[in-house]
Amino acid sequence: MLTTIRAKLFFLLFVVLLGTVSLSYLLISNTNGAEKASSQIQTTGEISKYTAQLLMYARGYQLFFDQESLDSYNLSYKNLSENLDTLQKRLQFKENLDRLSQIQADLHKHYATNAARIEIMKKYTTQITSPEFLASADGKKFTQLTAQLHTENISLEEQVTKFSNAIMAYEDAQLEKFRIIGIMMALVISGLVSFLFWFIASQIKRSIRKSSDECNYIGQNKDLSHTIQTLGNDEISQMMTTVDTLLSQLSTAIDGAKRTALENAAVAEELSSTSLEIGKRTEDAAKEVDETVIATQAVASILKTSEESSTHSGDMIASVADELGDASKEVLAVSSDLQTIVVSQTDLSSRLEHLDQEVSQVRQVLSVISDIAEQTNLLALNAAIEAARAGEHGRGFAVVADEVRKLAERTQKSLVESNATVAVIVQSVNTSTEMMKKSAEEIQALGLRAETTQSLMLKTVDNMNEAKALALGTAKDAKAGSSKANEVLVRINNIHQLSTTNARSVEEIASAAEHLSKLSNDLSHALSVFKTA
Incomplete structure (x- = not known):
């Protein structure tokens, strides 16, 4: 259970804590006992004091017969x-309790006896000393x-004195x-703690000495294969483990x-031979780098020419796109004018149709007039017959009727001519209307073709702009390729320099490999002094 130093120290x-608590408890108990004894002794002193006062005030009342002494x-x-x-x-002590009970009994007896005396003294006061009183029955009772x-006072005083002495003796004991008990417990705890301290210290010292x-x-022997032997299973043993x-x-x-170390020596020799071979290959790589530089310079020249051609193509495409844009604007203007003409032709056609309707109304009016002329002619014939x-x-009436008939004939003749003229006008209006409608349809078709042409031209402009962007992108890519080719040239030159540097480094590696071989041999010799198996 107490195998570790920590457990032993905790125990x-x-x-120590248990002993301290025990001593503290004993000290507290002794203190409480002392306080209790002091309290009991103090109470015993109070009892002695009140006993003396009781006897003193009883004598005082017998001498002075005053109420104050009686009250006291x-x-x-x-x-x-x-x-x-x-x-x-x-x-708690039985003998002291018996003594206390005896004192209480004597006190009650004393009080009863003195009460009877006080009643007689209250009755006779100063006469209690006269011979007559002493000879009387009350006097004899008083005596x-x-x-x-x-006798009771003497007994009470003796009992109180003995009781006080007994209490003091008991409390002192x-x-x-x-x-x-406190001294013995302190000695036992001190001895136990000292023994435990010696025992734990000796165990720790023994474990430390063994380790x-x-x-x-x-x-001393540099024997790393030796197994450390330990005692117990404490922290020092665990540390040694x-x-x-x-x-x-x-x-x-x-x-x-x-x-x-042995492998390093072998590797160092192999590294030396490998370094020489790498140096030779590095020189061959430098030659290849020179040829690559020449080829890359030719590629850079081609890319530069391609950049210039792409830039020129982009400029030409931009110029053509601008011209197509201007042509598109002109076609748009022509289309707008054609739309205006179509609107005008449509309006004129509408007006001619309205004129045709009005001419038809004129023809209706002429027809009515023709009917009226025929009726007038008939009336004139009838009037001539009647005349x-x-x-x-009726001659005068006949003349008038004849004039009316002539007028009706002229009216009919004029109506025939007017109808012919109106028919010609109607035919002309209808012909003009048809021609204008056909012209408006042709103009409208021409406007649609103009819009289609404009759309095609705008699409062509967009395609030209895309071609321009592609040409400019090609020029930009060619420029970037030229820049990258120049960067490749710079990097290849750097590689050439690195190859030259590597050749020198390989020689240094070969030298370092020889030095590493020597160090490996020295390390192997230094480690051989340790016993590992």
């Missing part, structure tokens, strides 16, 4: 009784009570007992270092 600390007597009796009751609750009270001897053996593990790992590492029948009286 020692626990024992009663108060002293009360205080004495209370202190006796208080002390009775605290006492008897006085003698009895005297108790305090002495506690003191002896030190094992480490000295390893240091860790050291043993470390030595085992160190032994393994030194074995590996020995093998590595011929009338004879001489």
Whole structure:
């Protein structure tokens, strides 16, 4: 259980704490006992004091017969009784309790006897000393009570004195007992702690000495294969186990270092021969780099020419795109004018149609007039017939009827000519309307073709712009390629310089390999002094 130093120290600390707690408890108990004894002794002193006061005030009332002495007597009796009751609750020793009970009985007896005396003294006051009173029955009773009270007072004083002495003796014995117990416990705890401290210290010292001897053996003999022997399973043993593990790992590492030293020597020789071969290959690589520089310069020249051609093509495409843009604007203007003409032609056609409608109305009016002329002609014929029948009286009417008939004929003739003229006008209007509609349709078709042409030209402009962007991008890529080719030239030159530097470095590596071989041999010799197996 107590195998580790930590556990032993914790156990020692626990024992010390337990002893400290025990001593503290004993000290507190002794202090409480002393306080209790002091309290009981103080109460005993109070009892002695109140007993003396009780007797003193009883004599004082007998001498002076004053109420103050009587009151003080009663108060002293009360205080004495209370202190006796208080002390009775605290006492545990049987003999002292018996003494206290006897004192209480004597006190009650004294108080009863003195009460009878006080009644007689209250009745006779100063006459209690006269021969007549003493000869009377009350006087004889008073004398008897006085003698009895005297005996009781002496007994009470003796009992109180013995009780006080007994209490003090008992408490002194108790305090002495506690003191002896405390001293013995302190000695036992001190002895136990000292023994445990010696035992734990000797165990730790023994473990340290054993570990030190094992480490000295390893240091003197350089024997890393030695296993450290330990005592117990404490922290020092655990530490030595860790050291043993470390030595085992160190032994393994030194074995590996020995093998590595031998391998390093072999590798150094191989590295030297390999370095010479690398130097030769580096010189060959330098020649290849020179040829690559020449080829890269030719590529850079071609890329520069391509850049110039692409830039020129981009400029030409931009010029053609601008010209197509101007042509597109002109076509757009022509299309707008054609749309305006179409609107005008449509409006004119609408007006001619309206004129045709008005001419039709004129023809209707002429038809009405023709009907009226025919009716007038018939009326004129009828009037002429009637005038011929009338004879001489109707001649004037016949002349008028003839004029009316002529007028109707001229009107009909004019209507025929007007109808012919109107028919010609209607035919002309219809012909013009048809021609204008056809012209408007052709103009509208021409406008649509103009819009289609404009769309094609705009698309061509977009394609030209894309071609321009591609040409400029090609020029930019050619320029970037030329720049990258120049960078490649710079890098190839750097590689050429690095190849030259590597050739020198390879020679240095060969020299370092020889030095590494020498160091490996020295390391192998230095590690051989350690015993690892």
